[in-house]
Amino acid sequence: MPFTLGQRWISDTESELGLGTVVALDTRMVTLLFPATGENRLYARNDSPITRVIFNPGDTVTSHEGWQLEVVEVRNDNGLVTYIGTRLDTQEPVELREVLLDSKLVFSKPQDRLFAGQLDRMDRFALRFRARRYQSEQYRLPISGLRGMRTNLIPHQLHIAHDVGRRHAPRVLLADEVGLGKTIEAGMIIHQQLLAGRADRVLIVVPETLQHQWLVEMLRRFNLRFSLFDDARYAEAQHDSDNPFDTEQLIICSLDFVRRNKQRLELLADAEWDLLVVDEAHHLAWSEGEPSREYQVIEQLAEQIPGVLLLTATPEQLGMESHFARLRLLDSDRFHDFEQFVAEQQNYRPVADAVATLLEDKAISNDEMNALSDLIGEQDIEPLLQTANGKGEGKQAAREELIRMLMDRHGTSRVLFRNTRNGVKGFPQRVLHQIRLPLPTQYQTAIKVSGIMAARKSAEERAHDMLYPEQIYQEFEGDSGTWWNFDPRVEWLMGYLTSNRDEKVLVICAKAATALQLEQVLREREGIHAAVFHEGLSLIDRDRAAAWFASEEDGAQVLLCSEIGSEGRNFQFANRLVMFDLPFNPDLLEQRIGRLDRIGQARDIEIMVPYLEKTAQSVLVRWYHEGLDAFEHTCPTGRTVYDSVHEQLIGYLAAPENSEGLDEFIQACRKQHNALRSQLEQGRDRLLELNSNGGAKAEALADEISLQDNHIELVNFALNLFDIVGINQEDRSDNLIVLTPSDHMLVPDFPGLPEEGCTITFDRAQALSREDAQYITWEHPIIRNGLDLILSGDTGSCALSLLKNKALPVGTLLMELIYVVEAQAPKHLQLTRFLPPTPMRLLVDRKGTNLADKVEFESFNRQLNAVNRHNGSKLVNAVQQDVHAILQLAEPQAAEAARKLIDAARVEADEKLSAELERLQALKAVNPNIREDEIAALESNRSEVLASLNDAGWRLDALRLIVVSHQ
Numbered sequence: 018m019p020f021t022l023g024q025r026w027i028s029d030t031e032s033e034l035g036l037g038t039v040v041a042l043d044t045r046m047v048t049l050l051f052p053a054t055g056e057n058r059l060y061a062r063n064d065s066p067i068t069r070v071i072f073n074p075g076d077t078v079t080s081h082e083g084w085q086l087e088v089v090e091v092r093n094d095n096g097l098v099t100y101i102g103t104r105l106d107t108q109e110p111v112e113l114r115e116v117l118l119d120s121k122l123v124f125s126k127p128q129d130r131l132f133a134g135q136l137d138r139m140d141r142f143a144l145r146f147r148a149r150r151y152q153s154e155q156y157r158l159p160i161s162g163l164r165g166m167r168t169n170l171i172p173h174q175l176h177i178a179h180d181v182g183r184r185h186a187p188r189v190l191l192a193d194e195v196g197l198g199k200t201i202e203a204g205m206i207i208h209q210q211l212l213a214g215r216a217d218r219v220l221i222v223v224p225e226t227l228q229h230q231w232l233v234e235m236l237r238r239f240n241l242r243f244s245l246f247d248d249a250r251y252a253e254a255q256h257d258s259d260n261p262f263d264t265e266q267l268i269i270c271s272l273d274f275v276r277r278n279k280q281r282l283e284l285l286a287d288a289e290w291d292l293l294v295v296d297e298a299h300h301l302a303w304s305e306g307e308p309s310r311e312y313q314v315i316e317q318l319a320e321q322i323p324g325v326l327l328l329t330a331t332p333e334q335l336g337m338e339s340h341f342a343r344l345r346l347l348d349s350d351r352f353h354d355f356e357q358f359v360a361e362q363q364n365y366r367p368v369a370d371a372v373a374t375l376l377e378d379k380a381i382s383n384d385e386m387n388a389l390s391d392l393i394g395e396q397d398i399e400p401l402l403q404t405a406n407g408k409g410e411g412k413q414a415a416r417e418e419l420i421r422m423l424m425d426r427h428g429t430s431r432v433l434f435r436n437t438r439n440g441v442k443g444f445p446q447r448v449l450h451q452i453r454l455p456l457p458t459q460y461q462t463a464i465k466v467s468g469i470m471a472a473r474k475s476a477e478e479r480a481h482d483m484l485y486p487e488q489i490y491q492e493f494e495g496d497s498g499t500w501w502n503f504d505p506r507v508e509w510l511m512g513y514l515t516s517n518r519d520e521k522v523l524v525i526c527a528k529a530a531t532a533l534q535l536e537q538v539l540r541e542r543e544g545i546h547a548a549v550f551h552e553g554l555s556l557i558d559r560d561r562a563a564a565w566f567a568s569e570e571d572g573a574q575v576l577l578c579s580e581i582g583s584e585g586r587n588f589q590f591a592n593r594l595v596m597f598d599l600p601f602n603p604d605l606l607e608q609r610i611g612r613l614d615r616i617g618q619a620r621d622i623e624i625m626v627p628y629l630e631k632t633a634q635s636v637l638v639r640w641y642h643e644g645l646d647a648f649e650h651t652c653p654t655g656r657t658v659y660d661s662v663h664e665q666l667i668g669y670l671a672a673p674e675n676s677e678g679l680d681e682f683i684q685a686c687r688k689q690h691n692a693l694r695s696q697l698e699q700g701r702d703r704l705l706e707l708n709s710n711g712g713a714k715a716e717a718l719a720d721e722i723s724l725q726d727n728h729i730e731l732v733n734f735a736l737n738l739f740d741i742v743g744i745n746q747e748d749r750s751d752n753l754i755v756l757t758p759s760d761h762m763l764v765p766d767f768p769g770l771p772e773e774g775c776t777i778t779f780d781r782a783q784a785l786s787r788e789d790a791q792y793i794t795w796e797h798p799i800i801r802n803g804l805d806l807i808l809s810g811d812t813g814s815c816a817l818s819l820l821k822n823k824a825l826p827v828g829t830l831l832m833e834l835i836y837v838v839e840a841q842a843p844k845h846l847q848l849t850r851f852l853p854p855t856p857m858r859l860l861v862d863r864k865g866t867n868l869a870d871k872v873e874f875e876s877f878n879r880q881l882n883a884v885n886r887h888n889g890s891k892l893v894n895a896v897q898q899d900v901h902a903i904l905q906l907a908e909p910q911a912a913e914a915a916r917k918l919i920d921a922a923r924v925e926a927d928e929k930l931s932a933e934l935e936r937l938q939a940l941k942a943v944n945p946n947i948r949e950d951e952i953a954a955l956e957s958n959r960s961e962v963l964a965s966l967n968d969a970g971w972r973l974d975a976l977r978l979i980v981v982s983h984q
């Protein structure tokens with residue numbers, strides 16, 4: 018090789034050294050100094066793994082002083098090169114001797130890397146192309162964001178998540194019945210919003226007792242790492258930022274934490290969240306002129322934060338007004354008049370009837386057509402009706418379109434989702450066991466005396482007292498009173514527990530004191546160890562108690578819970594519930610049963626109610642069971658009946674010994690319950706149900722996602738990726754693989770892979786049963802980080818292969834060129850919906866003919882052989898001119914293909930976004946649920962998207978030079 022002092026060369030094997038300079042020569046050896054790292058290397062003059070670096074006209078080079086020069090001419094003086102051209106910063110003509118080139122040179126363009134001899138292994142080139150292809154496919158899939166969670170594919174949940182997760186700043190109330198998976202739905206919505214870039218900052222506000230459960234669910238089911246903010250964490254974060262909430266993107270905190278401190282609330286409201294999630298939103302009480310503090314703080318946040326999800330299974334627990342007020346938090350334009358809201362609720366029947374007609378596979382009568390036209394008044398639906406009534410292909414689609422129009426235009430369907438067990442199916446039975454027990458004389462006396470003493474108390478106060486005779490007794494007896502010694506419920510409970518030793522039993526009572534006293538009695542008298550769970554315990558102790566109860570080995574047989582303590586918790590591994598007393602409110606009763614009656618419950622639920630005769634509890638048990646059927650079925654009418662018979666009910670509870678008219682009262686309640694229920698079933702609930710569970714479409718969605726599970730292309734890709742990143746893989750039985758970092762990792766810390774390694778599976782069922790295994794999908798951080806790692810760097814961007822094919826002359830050259838068409842735009846525009854970075858593959862010969870359509874990538878790749886780097890560099894040098902020529906011939910072809918792609922994306926974006934906008938504007942005329950800001954956002958989104966697509970461009974992302982040989 019002709020070496021001259023001052024020439025620039027690069028090492029083929031250690032490209033990280035940067036650009037080297039020839040600093041010494043003798044007859045056999047040459048010394049290169051690499052100024053960027055200060056290292057010297059000695060090479061043999063003939064046959065060393067180094068490549069001469071000479072740039073070409075059109076390239077931009079950087080001087081050691083940092084300024085850049087666009088090369089116009091290259092002059093060679095006795096083996097030393099000078100670059101002549103224009104300085105980019107000053108536009109002055111300049112000359113730059115190669116010795117003065119910046120030594121930190123990185124070759125990022127694939128063609129530069131090729132000429133610098135930086136050849137990648139063939140499998141890396143293939144991985145890069147596949148990564149590009151998969152990434153662009155993933156962006157286009159409508160189910161993106163819904164595949165990666167470790168959950169069963171339950172259609173009604175997927176339907177809600179799919180609908181809400183894709184909205185701009187969704188503001189909805191998720192009100193599925195207890196235990197149907199609202200937390201999971203919220204998680205899926207958050208996941209989609211984050212993945213699509215619609216949200217970056219998410220705040221979750223929950224009751225203190227549920228903080229850890231949420232933290233764990235978000236991590237184990239969605240790989241979302243939230244930070245829990247309590248007083249201590251807040252104080253710590255104050256050191257790091259003026260606004261401590263700016264220190265994390267995903268935060269969980271308790272409602273109490275938010276409520277307690279005004280200044281903190283201000284900071285929280287200022288922290289620019291995209292999405293607020295409030296669990297157990299029935300705690301937000303509101304009444305005219307007297308909103309609760311809890312309601313006010315959430316209102317303050319909801320005014321600032323664009324997206325809001327409220328979750329509650331019992332939206333009417335605190336009455337219709339509070340329910341209305343929560344809807345108003347979501348959309349104050351729509352929900353401004355309570356009276357009107359109540360009236361509307363009663364008028365959903367015609368809408369529900371119309372939807373039901375469309376769902377049935379029968380002809381639509383003239384009357385029904387007229388009714389439909391009235392309901393969708395502002396738009397000509399005649400053609401749709403004709404198709405819906407015909408026999409042709411579009412019939413089903415037309416019916417679905419009409420249903421969508423109805424749902425969109427009427428009711429609360431865009432803001433409120435509620436699935437019920439009736440609609441979801443597959444839930445076990447609930448069976449009530451009433452255990453009637455005699456009222457002990459001690460209680461009789463205490464109740465009598467208290468009746469005399471409480472003459473001045475209101476009936477309501479007396480009724481509340483009467484619910485808990487043990488407390489009345491205890492008050493009279495003071496600390497020496499030991500009600501548990503004679504209360505027959507205690508004796509019964511001990512008998513029940515000892516005769517069901519192998520069963521986990523959840524015992525709920527209203528007061529923490531009762532739970533604590535029962536714990537002591539069970540332990541001391543029968544040696545039964547029970548975990549206790551109540552609001553007086555620290556959070557850690559509560560979680561510990563729940564974990565002890567859940568543990569299969571050595572776990573507690575019993576969990577003794579107070580009312581509020583168990584809200585939102587998951588105890589579906591148990592199927593026996595003892596209600597030591599009954600709550601005063603039908604929704605609280607539902608919350609209690611909901612601890613066991615949840616997704617995942619495999620057995621029928623045994624509800625045991627031991628009660629004392631002639632007490633308020635004996636009245637309540639009849640009222641709930643005979644009047645409302647609230648034990649064995651969920652009771653949607655509970656709150657309304659309760660509000661209308663409140664006075665009478667209080668009367669019976671306050672004086673349980675007086676049962677005159679009780680039978681008739683209970684019968685009247687049952688009548689009211691039946692009438693209301695059928696009204697709801699035909700009207701509001703049916704409409705909500707139809708909207709919320711998604712029907713056949715939701716099932717199709719679940720099927721589509723499950724087809725992607727265990728996707729063979731994903732498995733192959735992932736294993737290849739791990740190989741190339743340098744992650745050790747060890748197969749275990751049962752579809753499990755153990756990954757550990759190796760000593761030769763592509764990057765020292767691969768994001769998502771713990772230092773000690775991790776176990777993974779591609780199998781959803783396995784992931785659900787083995788919580789310790791990571792569930793790998795296209796959406797898992799390991800895969801997403803892996804794609805980013807490959808595509809954001811040079812890995813695989815330049816390769817050389819041999820094609821052994823005697824049918825072609827030796828030395829035939831082909832170039833496989835991977836261009837990427839892409840648009841730069843802020844993430845929130847979600848341009849990737851229309852134009853994700855899209856690879857275009859060209860396979861070009863010397864004449865410029867593109868053979869890509871005839872020669873498919875994978876089969877071609879299998880025919881190719883590797884070349885070692887050193888020989889490769891020599892080969893590249895020999896054909897440099899040809900390579901330049903082929904690139905020039907390919908360029909206009911790539912440009913034309915890219916333009917076509919961009920034009921198609923622009924047309925698609927314009928059509929879709931204009932249609933969305935028109936639909937929303939049409940809806941606004943009839944359905945005040947549509948908010949003005951939603952329309953404004955869509956409008957500006959459309960114009961920004963189109964502008965960004967206009968600026969889209971393309972570039973060469975990777976190339977492979979292919980040389981034909983016969984050996």
Ligand SMILES: Nc1ncnc2c1ncn2[C@@H]1O[C@H](COP(=O)(O)OP(=O)(O)OP(=O)(O)O)[C@@H](O)[C@H]1O
Pocket residue numbers: 167168169170171174193194195196197198199200201202329330584585586587611615616617
């Ligand atoms: N798709 C699913 N796959 C697996 N488990 C699920 C799924 N959906 C829900 N679950 C489980 O069912 C239980 C109930 O779900 P979740 O806590 O989300 O219900 P919820 O509606 O929020 O209940 P509550 O009204 O009590 O707050 C939880 O244990 C949850 O992990």
